[in-house]
Amino acid sequence: MSLDWIYIAISWILLRWHDLWDAIGVSDGRVLGTNWSWILSIVFLVVTLRVILFPVFVKQIKSQRAMQALQPKVKQLQEKHKGDRETLQKEMMELYKVEKANPLMGCLPMFLQIPVFLGLFHVLRRLNPDNANPTLYGWTAEQFREATHSALFTAPLPAQFGSSAADLARLGAANGTVVKIIAGILVLTMMATTYLTSRQMILKTGWAEDPQQKMIQRLMLYGIPLSLLVSGSLFPIGVVIYWVTNNLFSLAQQQWVLRKFPPPQMANGKTAATSARPNGATSAKAGAKGPQNPVQNSRTGGLFGRKPTAQPEPASPVVDTKALAPKPGAKPVNPKKGARPANKPQG
Template sequence: MSLDWIYYAISWILLRWHALWDSIGISEDRVLGTNWSWILAIVFLVVTLRVILFPVFVKQIKSQRAMQALQPKVKELQEKHKGDRETLQKEMMELYRTEKANPLMGCLPMFLQIPVFLGLFHVLRRLSPNNDLKTLYGWTEEQFRSAAEAALFTAPLPGQFGHSDSDLAQLGASNGVTVKIIAGVLVLIMMATTYLTSRQMILKTGWAEDPQQKMIQRLMLYGIPASLLISGALFPIGVVIYWVVNNLFSLAQQQWVLRKFPPPPMANAKTGSSARPASGAAGKSGAKNPVQPATRGLFGRKQAEPEPQSPVVDTKALAPKPGAKPVNPKKGARPASKPKG
């Protein structure tokens, strides 16, 4: 299947934003060694795609909430079919089908962005002065030349960390070491923001009880950022900029959605913890010293019930009255008072 339609779509969005910044007076000349019109075009390519994918992102959040609500039932199935993995998987699939929950929906936005990433990767890689197909995917020769010479702090946007000095020289880089430093720093930022994006969501929603879901969470949290350490050397600098901006956009978007629509309390509650009694319950009952039930303290340890307190003795009431006959302490019993009348 040809991916030309993706290359045309990515090129069209990128060129429209570049034309907009150029029309409002952002010069293509380098300022601080940077062609800001092309950098802003990449940034707003991210904004455009994230606005288009926002409904999918909302569905992702709803699916994650549905999966959280099913965690108690999932745990029951795990206890019921412990040791029988095949039956457990069948029962869980039936549960997801009945409750209309999709475990893979949480990864859907990432999957939808893969074609965009591949399209931008292909478009930027072809920006070489030696490429004769300059007008491919709707580009003009002037646009092709301008993008091929664009740079971030003197590092060419089509340049890669893994490029040789000769390859970087063909792209117009004056110092290959500077390009590698800039590319290396961007790759590290890409790894860090990818990790933080996954970590933010897991901290807010908690680790899944389903082994399959938990494996996906671990892959997204640790596996993908670690893989970028190697694959990032093959990405053009413009693609790394796209990835970093996309991660920063995701962090802000997730923070806003999670704050506006917080996860249900059960998502962060630990199994076996009991709710604390309301502070106003004792006051409503009218009892001065209600008996407190056993509660679980920090780390889930059961706290002992409070020991019964001895009654308070009024020493003034027991003191002998003035003029009264003293009582012999050696006698074992107190003399009974005579009945009146």
């Protein structure tokens, strides 16, 4: 299937933003070695796409909340079918179907952004002075020429960390070392913000009980950032700028949405994130304090000025005075002579 419609849509949004910055006076001339009109066009391309995808992002949060609400039932199924993975998966799929929960909904925004990323990658990769068809996808020859020679701190936007000296010469790069430094910093920033975006979501929602969901969470948290260490060297600098901007936007958006839709309270009064800690970390922390004083446990009132509840006084032993009185006619016993130990040890 042809992806030209994606390339045309991406180019149209990018060029409309460039026209806007040009209209309000942001020149294509370099300031600090940077063509800010094209940098801002890429940044606001991200803003445009994230606004369009915002309803999908809200659905993602609601789907994750629904999955969290099902965690007690999922745990019961895991205990019931322990050792029978096939039956467990069938029961869990049936549970998701009945409760209308979609475990893959949490990854939907990322999947929807993949075609956008591929489209931008293709469009920026075409920015080459030797390209024989500069007017493809709605570009004019002048726009294509300006974009081809645009740069971030003298590093051309179409350049890559792994670009050869010949490629950099065609793009007009004055210093190949500067290009590698700028590209390297951007790739590391891309990795860090990708990790923080996934970590923020997992810390707020907690680790999933479902092994499949937990595997996806680990992949997003560790696998994707590490893969960018290699693949990032093949991305044009313009694409890396898009990715970093998208991650920063995601961090701010997730923070706002998670405050507006906080994690649900579980039956024990804890949030889903707290209850999802592995190996019973919460209970172990509480148990590490050791046994408490029973008097302290019986206190009432607030945190300060608590008073212990009144404890009943021990009952005094009842003494039978008649049993202790000497019997009539009995000789008095001299305690010094006839006293014997009450409990004589037997040999």
